[in-house]
Amino acid sequence: MEHQTETNHDSERLASDIEHIHKLASHLLPHYAQIQDDNTLAEPHANANLQMLIGILHELHPADVATVLESLPPKERVLVWKLAIPEEDGDVLLEVSDAVRESLIEAMNKEELVAAVEDMDTDDLAELADALPENVVHEVLKDLDEEERAQVQAVMSYEDNQVGAVMDFEIVSIRADVTCEVVLRYLRRFESLPDHTDKIFVVDDNDILQGVLPIRRLLVADMDELVENVMSTDVVKFRPEEDVEEAAAAFERYDLVTAPVVDENRKLIARLTVDEMMDVIREETEADMLNMAGLKDEEDLFAPVWDSVKNRWMWLAVNLMTAFVASRVIGAFSDSISQIVALAALMPIVAGIGGNSGNQTITMIVRAMANAQISTQQAMRLLKKEIGVALVNGLIWGSVMGLVSFWLYKNIGIGLVMVAAMTLNLLLAAVLGVMIPVTMEKLGKDPALGSSVLITAVTDSGGFLIFLSLATMFLL
């Protein structure tokens, strides 16, 4: 299904539209059951609101409708969804987040779903297929021709993080031995060219990719020139099993708009477009951010409480276990604490600065890894630098807190133990802040995953252990 690429843009207008929709939707909620099949209400005032809501919705781009739906609580969301233009339902479903998509599909019956998706491009259909009820997918696949069905199945056969899952089949290809004039005449036979077409793919008789002919080069070329003399043979191309984040990085690096996807024999099978790659980049960095904080998935903001609990319980459980360990570390020093109660008050400072500094280090390393700036071989060098930073910070801030502690408790020993413990815990934070993501990467895991929870665990238990051991050794 093709999007209209031109639309009035006015971010303030969109924001005020959203606010307006929110108000209308909550006014209309009590009347929801009375809305008739022709989208009218008997009660005049409510009907005026209803017609206004429908009017606004019909002026919005499907992507904006998606934003509106994501921002609405469940009941209002269903109300607005029922009033949106049915012809655009498919486009909206493609734009919303997975969690919201689920709630929208639940609100539709089989006929509505089939109508929404049956005219979709095969790649879009494949994207939605997992979320759709089986009988809907079956019904829609039945009406496709063999080639289209094969395309849907091809896209569905790849993992979400592979190029194959986001490729599309709207490719325009030509032979190398024709003139530019022939190409222009050939293009004119299309009713419309696919979205984002910035280059024509040049293939031989067996569909093997020979090069690409950028449109902007075609437009200025001599009409009698052969394609093979104008085309570029130095092509950035992708394989369907490649990592989609790497493809997105290549789009960014080489400023691409579209790129061919080829199989192991260089046979052209599909293409990638920059709009999908932009989504990949945003999702990738967002996922890193959520993962660091210990959130499993992007959450529907208005998900039922129980869904949110499930999305978050795992890292909370990990956190509780690590907190329990920290608690046992303190428990082991209860004699020392009962002799010097000040230790109980000072120990969270040592743990806290370690956690804060460790989070700074680990965030930086995780980002650099995502941008492929560091290999594990360089870990040693980074480690040295982070240790340097920790040492400087430890001596500066340790001395500050050492003086404060001395002033509070009039005990020079406590002050000195603070300086030493803070410096050591910052060193621990630096070492683990580098080692945790590097190890995760070596084990083939996502370095962002729960990294913030893990580093805090280490600096808490480690901070208590260091501080209380030093205190026990030197102050008792």
Place this chain on the structure above:
Amino acid sequence: MEHQTETNHDSERLASDIEHIHKLASHLLPHYAQIQDDNTLAEPHANANLQMLIGILHELHPADVATVLESLPPKERVLVWKLAIPEEDGDVLLEVSDAVRESLIEAMNKEELVAAVEDMDTDDLAELADALPENVVHEVLKDLDEEERAQVQAVMSYEDNQVGAVMDFEIVSIRADVTCEVVLRYLRRFESLPDHTDKIFVVDDNDILQGVLPIRRLLVADMDELVENVMSTDVVKFRPEEDVEEAAAAFERYDLVTAPVVDENRKLIARLTVDEMMDVIREETEADMLNMAGLKDEEDLFAPVWDSVKNRWMWLAVNLMTAFVASRVIGAFSDSISQIVALAALMPIVAGIGGNSGNQTITMIVRAMANAQISTQQAMRLLKKEIGVALVNGLIWGSVMGLVSFWLYKNIGIGLVMVAAMTLNLLLAAVLGVMIPVTMEKLGKDPALGSSVLITAVTDSGGFLIFLSLATMFLL
């Protein structure tokens, strides 16, 4: 300066090239001073390495050279930079991060810098101008014509977060009253069309924007048709003072490749391209992530220790102050702790789970705000939901830890205080996890800024206060 948009892409090859460059650079470092003006070395083995390094560098795309430079420690970086193709120096400078750019510019003399930037497009020159020595900028501006100088100054007059700072002036425009054939003939007069040209801008005699003519529509249009009948008048357009993050979001939503920038009278002044917008999206989400962790800026991974200390000190200082407050809270209860030492061991569990859960909430809200999914009006509703989640988690995990504490200390009172304190601290985390970003937004501040540090501060002090107060009230 125009990038070559086609290049061999092979992410594994790039990774192995980078590794190879690292090895060669560290081998060559001792010979750095002996490298002669013609880039050769007297010693044959070292010279072989040098020529190999130059060979690899000359095959890399400027964007890949930038990645290589970012991944190298300072001395090796300068060595490799000196060996890169001088003609591509300008492109590389545009691609590297701000921090690394500074280190590269420092390694160049005035003549090299002028040579690198004098042929740049005006928008690129404006991007670099702030980082260049004043005499270089002066020298280069002198050689520009008046229009170009005005363009550089226009771009430089906007803030980094405004559309004007990333716009470029490579616009192709036509009148509405000519035929498509005339347009095609006009385009053929260009030596080459600007990068990313996917549409021609349609203007009147006063350069007022009338619409856009997408190339893919031009290519299939009837040659005798007038532009005004083919063009689209429903145009997504931007103003130079608009927020660049909103422009990037619009590019994403409406799947744009280029878009016109107009002044208050709709006069066409420049354009935006999708490659710049991709960079904005990545930088925006990355900046949020770094800010949450309390890092001021993106750091050069191999920055001198002292630069890193400066980049991180502020949030560490904030953290120390909040930790000091938490410490004083505990200090106020030293009597209670000296009577029941178990309290000292259990209190970090209460604080820890609050911090973890608060970070989950605040991360989700900050993301949703960046994606414009929530207005402050909805804060109340989100608050209710987060409170629900906190209540469920508090009762479940509070009970688990209550039982564990009871089992550890054989004291039912301690168990019950744990349940109550954990539930209350989770509620506090939920309330502040929503309120902190909402308040930041209301105050016109970035909601991501140090949010993780702030929420942890609240849940630490709050957790200690809640737990120790309850214990003092019910256990003593």
